[in-house]
Amino acid sequence: MPLTPQATPMTYWLEHAWLGSHVASGVTVETADGRITAVRTDAPAPPPGAEALHGLTLPGLANAHSHAFHRALRGSVQVGSGTFWTWREVMYGVADRLTPDSYYALARAAYAEMALAGITCVGEFHYLHHAPGGTRYADPNAMGQALIAAAADAGIRITLLDTAYLSAGFGDPPNQHQLRFSDGTADAWAERADALKGAEHARIGAAVHSVRAVPAGELAAIADWARRQQAPLHVHLSEQTAENDACRAAHGRTPTQLLADHGVLGPRTTAVHATHLTDEDIALLGGSTTGVCMCPTTERDLADGIGPAVALQEQGSPLSLGSDSHAVIDLLEEARAMELNERLRTRTRGHWTAAALLRAATADGHAALGWDDAGTLAPGALADLTTIRLDSVRTAGPVPRLGAETAVFAATAADVRHTVVGGRQIVRDGTHTRVPDVPAALADAIAAVRG
Incomplete structure (x- = not known):
């Protein structure tokens, strides 16, 4: 069931809504053609014909980094126990068994699980391009x-970050597992990426694995492709100290440099x-x-x-958030963890306001994925x-004290009641409208690739 543009205008009445700087109660949001056409803050009760969304409504959440x-x-x-590198060997085993159908x-x-968690857009860092052994489909x-x-049928938006993955390490050819990731050269990668087509719910970006x-000699070609396409470009950077050490040994500089x-x-x-x-490195990133x-739940799971x-x-x-390896799919937890991790590191509190953390999970996450028209409750936005x-x-507590803190520091993905994408309800009262039994779908799909 494709994610098609909203056919008829729809009005939603939001019991409470986060409007970027504050929570307002009794907010009416009018939508047409998948976009917000009006936001009104003067409706103590649902107007006739409006769909009532009880609870605290936020802009849709953006999961800026995913490996489905x-x-x-x-x-x-x-x-x-183990390390990132032993984890990677298990990951390769699953990758080896995947086909386009599975x-x-x-x-x-996985995307239906994201919708249940309030995620309306995902950035899929995609490098599983070919059949095992590198044979082209x-x-x-x-x-x-x-x-x-898959994203269309799960009812969410996607930025497919088509990923160049050409070597096993500095000067090393791809290993047996990585052959299905590699196009051989950046030019061959670009030729294949050129053939990808976006859709109403899908945009195409690029990634350097x-x-x-x-x-190093292939990096500029990938950056140039993204520039020509005016597409987002993502890159795994300095996740492990071993990567930094190897880069210095090979090039005499850090990966950022x-x-x-x-x-x-x-x-x-x-x-x-x-x-x-x-x-x-920090000055180079910020200055540019x-x-x-940040992917706090994965970074802590892998002891990064x-x-x-x-x-x-x-x-x-600008900061965005991702669930990466999906040890947890919960953008509210990612936002909370970014602040709490920093508290543990510094032994001080209050590095970000709840509003700033929500912005990373919404507007700034969407912007990182090329959806600058999403992530706010405002006329013209998706x-x-x-x-x-x-x-x-x-989340139970006195409503007059309600603020962004309730979402960031109290709620979890399990508290998501409704998810609307392009004006259409994808999750209603905690149930996915397109994938009726998400746990069963997950169990079946995982069994097919894990045995």
Whole structure:
């Protein structure tokens, strides 16, 4: 069931709504053709014909960094100890078993889980391009098209960040598992990416997997492609200290400095993780207004570390949030974790306001994915809404004191009651309207690739 433009105008009455700086009660939002046409704050009761959304309504949440197939790893890679690198070997095993059909089923279920969590747009960092061993499918973009179709059928928007992954490390060819990721050269990657087509719900972006996986001489070609397409460009950056050490050994500079030298940084670029940075790295990212996507639940699950998010934002980098490996799919938890991680690191509180954390999860996340027209409850914006219930054991409390803090520091994904995308209700009263049994869909799709 494709995500088509809204057929008829629709009016929603929001019991309470976060309007960017404050919570207002009795807000009427009028929508047409998938966009908000009017916002009124003077309706103590639902007007005739309006759909009432009880709870606290936010702009739709943006998950700026996802690897959909990692959803199959939840609950297994957490067993025992190990490192990022041992986790990666398990990940390769799942990747080896995916086909376009099984990837569609897994991604559709994962994206439906995101919709249940109030996520209306996902940035899919996609590098599973070819068949195992590197054999090309008849349609070279069969795997990417499967993801675009999965998002449509789950009812959410997607930015497909088609990822260049050309080498195993600095000077090393792809290993057996990575052959299906690689197009061989940046020019071959660009030729395949040129054939990808967007849709009403889908936009196409680019990604450099990492400075490990793209030789330095190929970086500029990928940045140039994104520039020509006016597309977002994402890159895994300094997630591990081993990457920094190897980059210095190979090039005599940090990964951030290498990216700057080859024209990768800039306002359309988002660095993902950015965990282990020097002061000069932070200045380069902020000074170029390169965005940074923090993924706190994955970074803590893999013991990566706590990135310098405060310093990056102070230097000029907009922040967004992602669930990455999907150990947890909960953008409210990602927002909360960014602040709480910083409290643990510094032993002080209040690094971001709740409003700033929500902005990272909404407007700034959408901007990182090329959807500058989403993430606010304002006329002209895409009609994407997320409503959090206020009567759960986590959120119950006096309404007069209600603020953004209720969403960020009390609620979880389990409290999402309604999700609206393009003016259409995708989640109603906690039930997905297109995927009736999301847990069963997840269980079936994961069993197919895990056995």
